[in-house]
Amino acid sequence: AQKVTQAQTEISVVEKEDVTLDCVYETRDTTYYLFWYKQPPSGELVFLIRRNSFDEQNEISGRYSWNFQKSTSSFNFTITASQVVDSAVYFCALSEWDGNQFYFGTGTSLTVIP
């Protein structure tokens, strides 16, 4: 069965600290996609990144970086030098290769304290 686990329900950090959001997934498929979404207080889910199961290279985009490790079935998200605008709920998700079914984690609420 497909499953995504985000064990951290809530995290609080002080501005400028680094923070890592954990995501562990389960799947029997050999090919799949992994995603991260951000949901600010406005409520919209904003797409951040998609990785396919063939590509384990880490990715960096500004202050954001993602660490994908198939060996541990993890797809962790790190925010460097956090800012108040990073305060949001972050969702990790897994999809089948054809993109038909998505499996979302329960989300991690991040609060960045000024």
Place this chain on the structure above:
Amino acid sequence: EADIYQTPRYLVIGTGKKITLECSQTMGHDKMYWYQQDPGMELHLIHYSYGVNSTEKGDLSSESTVSRIRTEHFPLTLESARPSHTSQYLCASGQETQYFGPGTRLLVL
């Protein structure tokens, strides 16, 4: 990316009323989805469609219905709203990636 629109953004309505939440996308995506979510909480898939005239129920039992007569349009209807329907409804579309609309926050009194 998809341009995906939802109306209304906010709706307060009395029990028993019929409502339709609109969702449209301009990217020609075959796949569209409806999720129900209490703010910041887990997303629950309630309906999805893989193309015109194709609709399926999701994991969460819902008293709503959907239709897909045109590729770009995927409205959700509640025949008789109840306070238990109070929630946020998110529409998404996409092929490999789901892109979300701004959501509709529904309050049923």
